[in-house]
Amino acid sequence: DTEVTQTPKHLVMGMTNKKSLKCEQHMGHRAMYWYKQKAKKPPELMFVYSYEKLSINESVPSRFSPECPNSSLLNLHLHALQPEDSALYLCASSPLASGVTLIPYNEQFFGPGTRLTVL
Amino acid sequence: SQQGEEDPQALSIQEGENATMNCSYKTSINNLQWYRQNSGRGLVHLILIRSNEREKHSGRLRVTLDTSKKSSSLLITASRAADTASYFCATDAPLNSGGYQKVTFGTGTKLQVIP
Numbered sequence: 586d587t588e589v590t591q592t593p594k595h596l597v598m599g600m601t602n603k604k605s606l607k608c609e610q611h612m613g614h615r616a617m618y619w620y621k622q623k624a625k626k627p628p629e630l631m632f633v634y635s636y637e638k639l640s641i642n643e644s645v646p647s648r649f650s651p652e653c654p655n656s657s658l659l660n661l662h663l664h665a666l667q668p669e670d671s672a673l674y675l676c677a678s679s680p681l682a683s684g685v686t687l688i689p690y691n692e693q694f695f696g697p698g699t700r701l702t703v704l
Numbered sequence: 705s706q707q708g709e710e711d712p713q714a715l716s717i718q719e720g721e722n723a724t725m726n727c728s729y730k731t732s733i734n735n736l737q738w739y740r741q742n743s744g745r746g747l748v749h750l751i752l753i754r755s756n757e758r759e760k761h762s763g764r765l766r767v768t769l770d771t772s773k774k775s776s777s778l779l780i781t782a783s784r785a786a787d788t789a790s791y792f793c794a795t796d797a798p799l800n801s802g803g804y805q806k807v808t809f810g811t812g813t814k815l816q817v818i819p
Contacts, residue, residue, distance in 0.1 A: 589746070627792055627809035628747065641806060675746055692737060693807065695746035 589696035591676050597702045600666060606699045608659040608676030616640075617659040618693065619651060620675040628675055634659060635681055666703045673698045708793045708810030716816040723780040725813040727793030728773075736769055737794045737807070738778050747792065750778075785819045 589610045598604050608617065616635050620628035633641035634653040642651075648670075650662040659676055677693040708729040717723055727736070735754050739747040753760045753769045753776070760767045766779040780787055793810040 591746075625812075627812055630806055630808070633806065673744060677747075692749035692752060693747075695739075695748070697746045698744070700744065 589676055589678055589694050591674075591696035591699050593699060594697070595700045595702075597704065598663065598666065599704050600668070602666075603662070603664045605663065606661040606674055606676075606701075608661075608696055609657055610678040610694065610696075611657055612678060612694065613656075613680075614678035614694070615656060615681045616679045617653060618677040618679075619659070619661050620677065622673040622675055622698070624672075632661075663701075666701075668703050671701055671703045673700055708795055708808070710791075710793060710810045710813045712813060713811070714814045714816070716818065717783055719783060719785055719817055719819050721783055723783050723787070723815055723817070725778045725791050725815070727776045727778070727810050729776075729793075729795045729810070730774065732771070733795045735796055736767075736776050737796075738765075738767060738776075739792045739794060739809070741790045741792065741812075743789075750791075780815075783815075783817045785817050788815060788817045790814045 592607045596604060618633050619631040621631055622628045630643050631645045632651045637653045637656055648665045652660040652662060675698045676696040679693045708727045711726045715723055733755055735752055737752045738750040740750055741747045751760060751762045751765055751767050753767050755771055758769060764781045767776060769776045776793055778791060790812045792812045794807045796807045
């Protein structure tokens with residue numbers, strides 16, 4: 586299985602809602618990523634998990650809360666979002682080099698994304 | 705900023721022609737990768753070239769890397785309508801003192817191949 590799956594495909598939420606995005610991979614990758622992509626822009630890194638621990642937080646507002654319950658799952662909990670948070674949210678995974686150093690010299694495998702609209 | 709800038713922003717060619725996209729970046733890198741993204745979908749990895757490599761081929765793809773000019777190019781030969789997509793270069797920086805590095809995507813080139 587060389588696929589990264591994301592659910593839901595589309596999500597529309599109000600600014601007071603709480604929702605979660607889910608990502609799953611069964612490739613044994615120990616690095617998982619959340620990216621945000623606005624229209625006609627490149628993906629922007631939000632969070633990186635390595636060995637189920639948060640390694641990188643790119644100064645993301647606290648209304649986005651990541652969670653990595655196990656090595657196959659990655660969640661992004663959303664609360665009190667703003668309309669400007671509307672975007673395509675992409676999950677990715679990659680192998681890690683042995684040891685504790687995060688070296689993403691291998692390719693990242695991306696999921697199809699969740700198209701989020703905040704009203 | 706590590707972000708790459710791609711040139712051109714958009715490219716429209718006839719099927720069968722070659723397409724060349726360029727990527728420039730600002731600081732030294734370990735590796736440079738190229739990804740493809742079909743409209744509104746996830747990215748697909750195409751090819752990775754290491755900083756000590758100058759050229760790499762994969763099927764109809766040819767990637768070059770010039771670390772002295774901090775630039776890379778992606779050539780797609782004999783293009784097909786199915787090649788229509790956005791193409792992004794992605795660079796990763798050498799390890800920082802914290803032991804972590806991240807991949808940063810360039811601005812992308814939107815390629816349209818007309819049948």
